[in-house]
Amino acid sequence: MSTFLVAPAPAATALAQLLPARRDAAWQPRPAAFAIRGGAPTSVLTQHDRTLVVTEHSGAIEIWGAEPQSMYARPVAVVDASTPDAVAVLAAEVLRSVLPALDNEAARYTGPGHDPRQVLHTKGEALTELGYLLHDLGAADLTRCEHTDGPALRWKTSEGAEWDVLSLGYEGTFTVAYNGPVSGLYGLLPHLLRPTPGDGHTDMGSAFTRHLGARFPQLAPVNAHEVDFGRLDTPSGYIALPSLDVCPDHAEDSTQVAAQISHVGIDLLLSAASALV
Structure with missing residues (x-):
């Protein structure tokens, strides 16, 4: 240097x-x-x-x-x-x-005097920070929860979709869960996905997976009912139809889905908060 x-x-x-x-x-x-x-x-x-x-x-x-x-x-x-x-x-x-x-x-960090419970306390403070911002943005039924795995935050959007941000242990990042119309994910996904050139997986899978792949080429079909994305060093997860009984041969923006995304940092959630309400 x-x-x-x-x-x-x-x-x-x-x-x-x-x-x-x-x-x-x-x-x-x-x-x-x-x-x-x-x-x-x-x-x-x-x-x-x-x-x-x-x-x-x-x-x-x-x-x-x-x-x-x-x-x-x-x-x-x-x-x-x-x-x-x-x-x-x-x-x-x-x-x-x-x-x-x-x-x-x-x-x-496991230095002298470090208590792993401090990790959950720090994550709880981060969720409080996110909660205040979501409240200001109009999130409905905003609830702070305490699970055995750590603190969590739950709310609903104006479309009735449900979001959860979960601690799930002693990592510094969070897990995000979503249930609602697939269009409710369109605002958050650009924050999660690395830019990738290409037309997406539009020539394989089901109508459901092609519908998502056409908009976000980073999403790869797992089967007719599910796509996944991400790597160990980035947010990763899946988006799926809520049940195998749901026919994957038709899809539109109002199609109901369930999604779970891990390795999400609180800074990203704060930056993307307007896409979560």
């Missing part, structure tokens, strides 16, 4: 503005002490105890989870700077994978 005066990364301020505030604190850009790549503009973003490093190098904007401790370290997110709306594309990936990874790392 270089120790001379480091120029700030121009994308850092714009990126900070696209990430949601947490507990009344926005992300704050500040000068970096080191250039991660020699001479490359570099800035640090901080929010409470979370840190991201932004650098611009060789036509790319890179995100590092922290100042790398090894020459073999790699950025956790990269976008070509020439990509249309490059900073927005990068922000979406930070919400999709980078911040959830930071939260999971914090949840796994």
